[in-house]
Amino acid sequence: MSDTATAAPPKAKAEIRAKPPMTPRKLLRKTGFYAMVVVVAVYLVFPFYWAVNSSLKSEGQLAMTPATFIPRSPTDGSISFFTRNYEDVFADTQFQRAIINSIIVAVTVTLLALAIGSFAAFALGKLRFPGKTVALYTILSMTMFPQIAILTGLYAIIRSVGLTPRPSMILTYLIFSLPFTVWVLTSFFRTLPGDLLQAAQVDGATSFQAFRLILLPLTAPALVTTGLLAFIGAWNEYLFALTFTTINPDDRTIPVAIALFTGQQTMQDPFGQIMAAAVLVTIPLLVLVLIFQRRIIGGLAGAVKG
């Protein structure tokens, strides 16, 4: 029994182990293991659950002490959900505008970064040219460049040129998304077999044709992953967005809108509405991330390992 188990790959091991009746010791260990897994799972999800819970409460329900783990009526304690927060958020024109701004900015940045970055990444990953090592080091150090260090310079330039917030954000987000895209795509290109390219050249294709007809289709999955990561980075960006939209609230993106959300009626922060807005903007992101989870994990690991 143990001989087969040691020789088999990990997945098979678990199957074999599951067959014989469990000894109390094993059962205990397994229970302990799953208990820890549950603790971790609760820790990961609970804050988000709490936001959902709070978003379904009225002002009165939010003011209830102690706070309830499920929205309950203040009078009789029965479970009651309050959906007005979501209606209010949907009706809020500033929030609508923020969503449109975020989509325009994040999509444009992603497409630009992929278009410009894939060229550079192809050269860095597959072509031989003097100065390549220096170029790679430069890109790597650019991925680590602290954005705060150029905030004042960018702010001054944008003020003097009179650039409006949206183009300013698009241009400046490339500061972090472009080096990141180049870095991740370079490592993807490098894993592709070089013979393919030579074969294409022998067949009379130019390097650019080889890139467009052979390598680009092969790297489509990598482009999707990198694009998604670049998109999330741009979607969540806060520092530049906050700085460039100080003058005009109409140009705010979602993170800024949520950070500065004040609601329409009350003077106090309307946390029910803030949580509803928070849940609304996070859900599409979560869906996207869960669909592409395997690729994202691979992409993130690749980005750090180089």
Add this chain to the structure above:
Amino acid sequence: MQTVEEESVPEIEVADAKPVKRLRKDDDLLGAERRLAYMLVAPTFILMLAIMIYPFGQVFYASMTDRVFASAQETSFVGLDNYRELLSLTVKTLGDEVDENGNPVIDEETGEVVKERPIDVLPREPRYREAFTFGFFGTDVVIGATDRDFIRSVWDTSLFTVAAVILETLLGLGIALLLNGAFVGRGAMRALMLVPWAVPTAVSSRMWEYMFSSTRSGLFNVLGQNFFGTDGQTAWLANPSLQLPAAIAIDVWKTTPFMALLMLAGLQLIPDELYEAARVDGANRWRQLTSVTLPLLKPTIAVALVFRTLDSLRVFDLFQIVFGQNRFTMASKTYYDLIDNQLMGYSSASSVVIFLLLTVFAIIYIRTLGVSTDE
């Protein structure tokens, strides 16, 4: 173009005694490849020059001026004055307060000797303010700074970084080890780990801000009252000694899963045979961890560590949203100097300081990581 190629052929001919015909073809190909490479790389570098290098040059220059936006005052070159104001520190000890006759003043209520106030011992010109006061071997020491908010922000950012990164690494490692084996629900757990990572920091900050409410409408006060016997009125975000722990808790939630995912990826690279061998040699689980897993995971941990350190040192979103101007990090201090006070020159100087600090870590990072060029 044409002439350059033809000129380069004979040179190589001399150096290398390969057949001429073959050489010309190879060289053409190589030259074409080189030209294509430069053409492909150029847009990225030109763009980065325009949006990163040029603005940074501006920052560097502005840091040596007293430029203020929306001001009638003319900008002039001030050399290193901004840096001097940012970084000047002085250390003084607080002696006993004495009255006109030179006798120590005694507090009438407590009967203790009254200490001098920091404002009395710190230099006035230029004006130093109290940044920290602490007891050191029985003496009261005060550290004064010309810009105490900046000095405090450097200290707070460092403290935040060290605590958050250590916690995230340990927790991340623990979670990665827990989830590394094969078990039912493994895929679901991996998916869940992406939840905190995907939530925008602005959103997670406000979510936690609400959980940290100072009344029992906040989760932590409910938990505190039910399980730890507090009065349920803890001002988590207003009490200065609780602010940093709260910020660390928020950051740990957001980034630990990311650390765990990186370490999981690292764990997958360790071949099973090594564990078999260790088991055959009679190593128990702990020995396997310390002599197989950790040494092999070291490169992954090192990279993740420095990567996270860089990120934490420039933390902005969390502090700006949760604390505003009540508690600064280096980045949020710079932001408020620029936007609220319009101090272009002064905030540029703190930008440069942050840049230099981070560069030190970035160099460590690149050295740990290295660049492989496959050549």
